Amino acid sequence: MRSTRRTIAGVLAIIVLPALTLRADDFWVKKEWRQWSKDECNKMLTDSPWSKTWTKSTVVLSAAMPGVSGANQEGASGERAPEIHYTVQFRSALPVREAFVRMSQITNKYDKMDAAGKKSFDAKTEQILARTYDDVILVHVEYGSNIQIFERQMATYWKNIRPDAVPEDFYLINERGDRISPVRFMSPPGGDYAFELIFPRMKDNEPIVHDGDKNLSLQFVNPAVGNQTAAAGSNSQNDASAGTFGRERVLAQYRVDKMMLSGKLTY
Numbered sequence: 001m002r003s004t005r006r007t008i009a010g011v012l013a014i015i016v017l018p019a020l021t022l023r024a025d026d027f028w029v030k031k032e033w034r035q036w037s038k039d040e041c042n043k044m045l046t047d048s049p050w051s052k053t054w055t056k057s058t059v060v061l062s063a064a065m066p067g068v069s070g071a072n073q074e075g076a077s078g079e080r081a082p083e084i085h086y087t088v089q090f091r092s093a094l095p096v097r098e099a100f101v102r103m104s105q106i107t108n109k110y111d112k113m114d115a116a117g118k119k120s121f122d123a124k125t126e127q128i129l130a131r132t133y134d135d136v137i138l139v140h141v142e143y144g145s146n147i148q149i150f151e152r153q154m155a156t157y158w159k160n161i162r163p164d165a166v167p168e169d170f171y172l173i174n175e176r177g178d179r180i181s182p183v184r185f186m187s188p189p190g191g192d193y194a195f196e197l198i199f200p201r202m203k204d205n206e207p208i209v210h211d212g213d214k215n216l217s218l219q220f221v222n223p224a225v226g227n228q229t230a231a232a233g234s235n236s237q238n239d240a241s242a243g244t245f246g247r248e249r250v251l252a253q254y255r256v257d258k259m260m261l262s263g264k265l266t267y
Contacts, residue, residue, distance in 0.1 A: 010083040024112050028261075033098035041046065044099035049258035050090040050267065054250050056222075084145045084154065084245055088218055088252040090139035090267045091196070092133035093259070101125045133202050136183075137172070137199040137208075137267060139218060144193050150225045150245070151193065158195050158225040168247075170220040172199050175213040175256070211265055213256040222250050 027040050030049075036044070046053050058073030058081070089096050105111075110121060143158065145151040161167055163186065171179040180199055187195035201208055209216055259267050 028098075033095070033102055034105075036099065036102045038103065041099040041103040041106070045089060046087050046104070049255065049260075050093040050096045051087060051145070052252040052254065053085060053087045054252055055083060055085040056245060056248075057081055058245070072251045077148070082145065082147045082150065082226075084222065085143065086222070086250055086252070089140045089142075090137065090254075090259075092136070092138040093261075093266050094129070095261060095266070096140075097131075101126050101128055104247060128198070132177075133201075135201055137201055139172075139182075139197045139199065140194065142192070142194040145225070147226075149252050153225040154223065155193050158193075158227075159189050161185060161187055161195075163187075167220060170197065171218070172208065173217040173219060174208050175210070175215055178203060180208055209256060209265065209267065216254045216256050216259075216267070218252045218254075220250050223247055247252060 006088065027036065028044060031040075045051050091097060091100075104125065107122070108121065110118065113121065141153050143151075166182055166185050170182055170185075172182075173179055180203055182197040182199050184198040185195065186197070199208070222245065224247045225246065254267075256265065256267075259265060
């Protein structure tokens with residue numbers, strides 16, 4: 001009897017798994033963006049063909065880390081788990097902008113607005129959806145940490161880069177290994193923990209990304225955060241007990257063949 005139950009469970013798993021995969025796959029193709037759920041918007045904005053999240057974490061077994069609360073404070077053994085993260089979006093890609101607007105609709109309870117309220121909201125968001133990016137690529141980067149001090153240090157670094165400057169070692173890297181620097185960097189002093197970069201779409205009269213390319217990456221350097229003095233006295237550069245993250249490469253990688261919308265490469 002037990003063997004029979006296992007067999008039935010195995011058959012059900014085989015049947016259900018493809019169905020789950022089918023429902024989760026490419027919702028942006030199957031559903032009009034105004035019908036996307038909050039979870040689907042989050043998926044588009046953080047983990048989709050046009051958005052990737054890079055995370056670095058470590059475990060600190062010593063004293064409490066300031067600014068950590070709730071689930072981020074302790075693991076199963078009471079260890080501390082500081083984390084930093086970046087979410088890198090191709091905001092020039094229409095699906096990402098649609099997710100941004102749809103999330104704003106959900107947050108502001110668009111479906112419950114009266115006709116005048118919807119008209120006013122649509123007028124504001126239409127500028128986001130209608131904008132074209134024929135000559136440039138807009139990359140939007142959000143950053144943060146579960147340690148408040150670390151997050152503020154990251155913000156101090158990114159918000160103090162001059163508007164007319166370009167961050168060091170910031171590149172789009174295409175299939176041919178070309179490293180394309182941004183032509184503009186924007187990180188408003190106030191507001192969200194985020195910044196934006198403008199890249200050209202052409203290099204030497206050639207598109208940066210060609211149809212048939214497989215890979216596209218964005219690379220930059222995360223600033224050192226935490227107690228760097230303590231880290232300097234550690235036996236290892238990666239010693240977690242120092243409560244620090246050193247300067248290191250952040251690499252967001254994208255599959256070009258997945259960045260398609262209605263049969264057209266979109267980024």
